[in-house]
Every structure is written in structure tokens, then in C-alpha cells.
Amino acid sequence: MNVKYIAKNPSPVPQTITLRKGMPLDGGRLHSAESITVQIPPMSVREIFFDEEGMPIVDGCVQDLTVNIVNEDGTPIDPHSSRRERTQIRDVNGNSSELFVEQTRRVYPSLLVNNERCLGGTQLIAQFSHLRSARDNTTAVYSPAALNMTFESRTDSLYHAASQGLVTIENIVGNGYDSGNAIRMEINNPSANVVRMVVPKGTMVEQQSWNGNQNLVVKEDVWIEIQPGQTGTFPLPAFCANASAGSPNSDPMNLTPFVFHDMGESFRDQQSMWRTTDSRRNVRMQ
Secondary structure, X not given: OOEEEEEEEOOOOOEEEEEOOOOEEHHHXXXXXXXXXXXXXXXXXXXXXXXXXXXXXXXXXXXHOOOOEEEOOOOOOXXXXXXXXXXXXXXXXXXXXXXXXXXXXXXXXXXXXXXXXXXXXXXXHHHHHHHHHHHHOXXXXXXXXXXXXXXXXXXXXXXXXXXXXXXXXXEEEEEOOOEEEEEEEEEEOOOOOOEEEEEOOOEEEEEOOOOOEOOEEEOOOEXXXXXXXXXXXXXXXXXXXXXXXXXXXXXXXXXXXXXXXXXXXXXXXXXXXXXXXXXXXXXXXX
């Protein structure tokens, strides 16, 4: 039986911790056979698993995140919250994709969604909630924390600049995966000043529609600088986020405020990311 260690991060910024080799586990019954370094999202906990030999299980997955709160149908979820919760969907009749998108809009009424500005988040939460619901044998809309995400709060991020109207995202195109230009963004700086922004590692970029293709996860921090009154085109390296879906093929996409966190080795390669997001279960997004 696997042993669980709970690491806590009460601070408002991500924390990286190292659990040393030989550390006592399960009340001293077991000791860690190897050291492991993990990142813990802000204001949250991370459950780290060890096998019976004390070896850390580095391929953590979304399914490892226990949901602590189950809300009644229609209960809103604060997208900034660090609580792992879900809101049940009582009426499950109709098309599955339409149901999840409609209910996600209902549960997240404050989330900024504007395809013309290439800003979103509803499709992403709806699709990830659909996948996790199938694994949990339920029908619900999940909080970002229950999906291993947090709401991006950096004031130097592209999402902040675009949502505040400091820059205009003309378009975002997803094409392929696990490459240095899986995402292409065209961004305009309408101001009289140079603008410098970051797209943080783990930033989630969603499909504008439920088209059966994958969402994308930015591989690393990417800094963008645009001169006054200029428009620039910027490639971003990204992994695909849903192994059960197709590869983006010149798909229009939206930038979301959500950042996906490393669960051990999630960003090592494409297979590691898929193991994390799809929880090693054969659940399809279509």
C-alpha cells in the first residue's frame, strides 16, 4: 500500500521543497529511499506518495488531489480559491460537452471570457471537469485547485496586461504539441511605452470551442517585450494537455488565467505531462 506525505504551503507564492532521503514516513514505519523535490502551489497542500519500499512516486496526477468539499448544484466557485471542491450537476440530460460548458459558466460567473480578445478559461475548466468527473464516477464542475491549477495573480504577466487592456491579443493559434512553437501569439501594444510581460511556466491555453483537440500547457517562462505602438508575433513552447484528444491544427485558442503545477516530473516530457493531466486513466474528452 502506498504511503502519503502531505506538504503544506500557507504562503501566497509557490514553494519548492526537498524531502530528504531517510525521512521518516507513516509514523516512522517507513523511510524515504530517495530524496525528492516538488513544487507546492500557493495557499495549498501537495500530497506526495511513496511505495512500500519508500520510493517516491514522482508521476503524480490530478486524480491524487482529494476533493474536500462537495457543493450543491449551482453553487458558485471562486476561481481564486485554493480549496479543492466541486459543484455537482443535478440535471445531466443533453449533450455532454454543452452541459459542462453551460454549467461551468454558471459556476464561474465572474470569469472573463471573450473570444475576440482571446481570453478565456471556461472551456478549459469544463473539459478538465468532464474528464475528472468520468474518473470520479460523478458529474460536477471542479475548482482549479482540484484540477492542479491556480489563478495567475502576477501583475507582470501577459494575462494581467491583456485583461486590463494594457495590450491587445490579436490572435492565438495552436499547432501541434511538444515543440518550441506549438503556440503562436500576435500581440499589439497600443501604448506609448515599452511593455514587458511574462507568460509563466504552466500557463494553460484553451481551445475556443469543444472541437475534440487538446488544450496546451506552456513549458517554461517566456518573456515578451513589445515596443510602443507595435505588434509582434511570438512563438511559445508547449505540451498538449489531454492525451485522449487530437493535436491542435491551426486552432484558434484563448489565454486563460490558470497555471498548471508540477507534480514531480510533470514538465519532464510530453508523456509525463499526459500522465499528470489524464491521471493514467483511459477517459476520452470527446
